[in-house]
Amino acid sequence: MSHVISEQRMANQIAANQRHLPEADAVAAVAGHIDRFWNSFLRSRLYALVDAGAAGLDPVVVKAVERIRT
Template sequence: MSAAVPSEQRMANQIAANFRHVPADAAAKEIAGHIRRFWDPRMRARLLDLVDSGADGLDPVVVLAAESIRQP
């Protein structure tokens, strides 16, 4: 049995899937903007913790977006 995927990881990967048609840098910018606008600060913090821990299965564009999410 596999461990459940954290909801922040699942949702971030779903957002990334919506931007597969654009270059990775533009997609990362859009993903970061969406997460900043619509996610609760606690959710953003959990996503950043997942990125920092190298969570398996995170979309690489989400990892790129994390850098923008960290910036004010």
Template sequence: MSTTVPLPPEGRMANDIARAFRHLPEDRAAEAVAGHIHRFWDPRMRTRLSRFVDEGTEGLAPEVIAAVSLLARPES
């Protein structure tokens, strides 16, 4: 039997956002997900999502993983 790590609420919400942008190419979808999270999520929620990604990415959409990486970049 395999064990899976349950997604925290931020992971589930981020996956829902990624689903809304699946019609875009993956890189543009990741940018759209990152933009949405940056604009609408509380910094504490972004931190919890980032920590979850640091611990492992099981269950997260590839666009979410890429979006977290984009959010971690310093703004120019």
């Protein structure tokens, strides 16, 4: 049984809710949501998952994190 970390699950759900948008708009929407509504603890845990190359992270989430960090 695989264990999905809650930050990964939540971020992937946000990305799934943006599937109707073109990818660039979805990335912007996910980045905006995470930046506005996630506290620094949750963001840092998500960043660590991206840095570790966590399997199962939606590519839109990875791009959103890259966007937030720039």
